[in-house]
Amino acid sequence: MAQATTRNYYKILGVTQKTKKADLKKKYRELAKKYHPDTNSGSKVAEDKFKIISEAYEILSNAKKRKAYDRERAYRKRSPRRPKSQPNWNAPPGGFGREPGGNRQGFEEPFAQEPESIDPDMPTSGFDLQFMADVPLPIVALGGTIPYTYEKYVHCEECEGTGTSGGDECPECQGKQLIVRSVTLDVKIPPGVADQHTLTILKEGGAGRNGGPPGVLFLKICTQPHPKFKRVKNDIIQGVTISSKLAEEGGPLEIETLTATTTIQVEEETLIGEELRVPGEGAAISWGKKRGDLIIKFNIEDD
Numbered sequence: 001m002a003q004a005t006t007r008n009y010y011k012i013l014g015v016t017q018k019t020k021k022a023d024l025k026k027k028y029r030e031l032a033k034k035y036h037p038d039t040n041s042g043s044k045v046a047e048d049k050f051k052i053i054s055e056a057y058e059i060l061s062n063a064k065k066r067k068a069y070d071r072e073r074a075y076r077k078r079s080p081r082r083p084k085s086q087p088n089w090n091a092p093p094g095g096f097g098r099e100p101g102g103n104r105q106g107f108e109e110p111f112a113q114e115p116e117s118i119d120p121d122m123p124t125s126g127f128d129l130q131f132m133a134d135v136p137l138p139i140v141a142l143g144g145t146i147p148y149t150y151e152k153y154v155h156c157e158e159c160e161g162t163g164t165s166g167g168d169e170c171p172e173c174q175g176k177q178l179i180v181r182s183v184t185l186d187v188k189i190p191p192g193v194a195d196q197h198t199l200t201i202l203k204e205g206g207a208g209r210n211g212g213p214p215g216v217l218f219l220k221i222c223t224q225p226h227p228k229f230k231r232v233k234n235d236i237i238q239g240v241t242i243s244s245k246l247a248e249e250g251g252p253l254e255i256e257t258l259t260a261t262t263t264i265q266v267e268e269e270t271l272i273g274e275e276l277r278v279p280g281e282g283a284a285i286s287w288g289k290k291r292g293d294l295i296i297k298f299n300i301e302d303d
């Protein structure tokens, strides 16, 4: 019994799980005629085929048996599938998963919605995943690499993604071939990338099944608020409080930039809210090497 149900009756009859009873009957009659022992002068191959075709038809033509067969098949080969919908580009920030291990959008939902009507042996693509990554402002402004940790389906290590181990269902993945693991990826952040920009990282989504390709990882960049700097397009704004004496008399002042420190010259009679531009110390322009300015906004201490 157990052996019989490992057969794909749909394939045997050349139909799909959606095929209606009338068409099923037609298909069966065609095949039965072709392989009937009477018309094949006792061929053993034809006889065996005829038996299997009859067996398939017996199960699939009976609503109750077919349902049980479908359920068993789905259970045996249950696996994650690529979500039907494409990522929603207009999704609010809450629609994206957050690292680490937070909202695991991208695979929990489709897993629950898995359709049971797909051939379990068919290669299927891995899930496309979409997450948000909090990136420090200096890295968003100037580019760099961040380690990003997220969870996804990978090929089961135990059975090397085959789903079977020694002829039996792999106990580690229950035959699903895939298993959820936390992975860390070095993600390259382009210099001067816009806040909320979504990076498309090919092949870093969930692993595929039956040799199917991996999914895509969509990573939305969220600039972490910085205690000193604010970014406005390509410029970086920094508020600096100076003494009333320095504001009145002017003089050198050491300030922080995105990467180091530098000394600026405060002019005489500087007023509250006045700005001073430090050229080329802002954020990168359009993923390139040119940079915007650092703008110092003065505040003056009360005496």
Ligand SMILES: [Zn+2]
Pocket (backbone or CB within 6 Å): 156, 157, 158, 159, 160, 161, 162, 163, 164, 170, 171, 172, 173, 174, 175, 176, 177, 178
């Ligand atoms: Zn396994």
